[in-house]
Amino acid sequence: MSQPPFQPTRSDLQGEAGMLAVYDWPLPDVTPGLGTVLLVHGLGEHAGRYGELAAQLRSWGFIVRAYDQQGHGQSEGARGDMLHPGSLQADLGRVIDATRQHPHSANLPLVLLGHSMGGLVVARALAEQLRPVDAAVLSSPALGASPNVLQKLLLATLPKLAPHLCVDNGLDANFVARDAAEVQAYKADPRVHRRISIGLAAWILSQGTRTVEEAARWSxxxxxxxxxxxxxxxxxASAAFARSAPAEVVQAHCFEAMYHEIFHDPEREQVYSLLKPWLLARFSA
Incomplete structure (x- = not known):
């Protein structure tokens, strides 16, 4: 099912909190691209975990670009922190601008694909009309979390007092995916971390709720x-977003049995079988 591995090229781009590590999976020079897909990863992980997805997208005719968000992977910034509210979207805007100017991507349609926290970053950038893009794919976006009572009390006060204080993110890695090998690889990955700042946690909680509340205006x-x-x-929360968003704009599908990382699921071919025709219907040659 998976495509042969293809190592991306690495470059750096100035971001809000320092240099961002950017990765490109170009098509052969003789191959006209249907569009560019920009991948935005989730909390605690990095872009290097999406090599198989990039290979699939390339096999369908799409140029692929990704970057490590600030405080993640090989990008600069305190681990699990954000410089200030809005800095994650600002970084995405910078990468979009650079992608639009890249010789391989210029004049091609641009699709944002965000997973988990990356899905929320994409959603906020689109809701705020940060940059025009042609389409978006949201993978298990962080539109809703379930903090306990103590966490709610802390998050009501600490973001103002100590926004950059970092704690363990509390995520159980055993529920990342149903594939035991993927879970083990996640746990053993030296570029995966478990840190999250109080300010980032508060941002995720508030902006996820806000995104669902604004779904009716999605365009x-x-x-x-x-x-x-x-x-x-x-x-x-994803289901609530889908119910409120215009049906002619948002197409949604729930994979009932899957854990969080649908692109690392043993039955991820089901995900690809929906993603591929959706992309090709909009960006065919």
């Missing part, structure tokens, strides 16, 4: 794919 063609048995974010 960017979007494919929402999410896990039904998600223990890391609320699947119900």
């Amino acid at each position: 960017v063609p979007t494919l929402l794919l999410y896990a039904g048995d998600d223990h890391l974010v609320q699947a119900g």
Whole structure:
């Protein structure tokens, strides 16, 4: 099912909190691209975990670009922190601008594909009309979390007092995916970390709720794919977003049995079988 590995090229781009590590999976020079897909990863992980997805997208005719968000992977910034509210979207805007100017991507349609926290970053950038893009794919986006009473009390006060204080993110890695090998690889990955700042946690909670509340005004063609048995974010928040968003704009599908990382699921071919025709219907040659 998976495509042969293809190592991306690495470059750096100035971001809000320092240099951002950017990765490109170009098509052969003789191959005209249908568009560019820009991948935005989730909390605690990095872009290097999406090599198989990049290979699939390339095999369908798409140029692929990704970057490590600030405080993640090989990008600069305090681990698990954000410089200030809005800095994650600002970084995405910088990468979009650079992608638009890249000789391989210039004049091609641009699709944003965000997973988990990356899905929320994409969603906020689109809701705030940060940059025009042609379409979006949201993978198990962090539109809802379930903090306990103590966490709610802390998050009501600490972001103002100590926004950059970092704690363990509390995520159970065993529920990342149903594939035991993927879970083991996640746990053993030296570029995966478990840190999150109080300010980032508060931002995720507030902006996820805000995104669902604003769903009726959604205007960017979007494919929402999410896990039904998600223990890391609320699947119900994605369902609520899909119910409120215009049906002609947002197409949603829930993979009932899957855990959070649908692109690392043993049955991820089901995900690809929805993603591929959705992309090709909009960006065919």
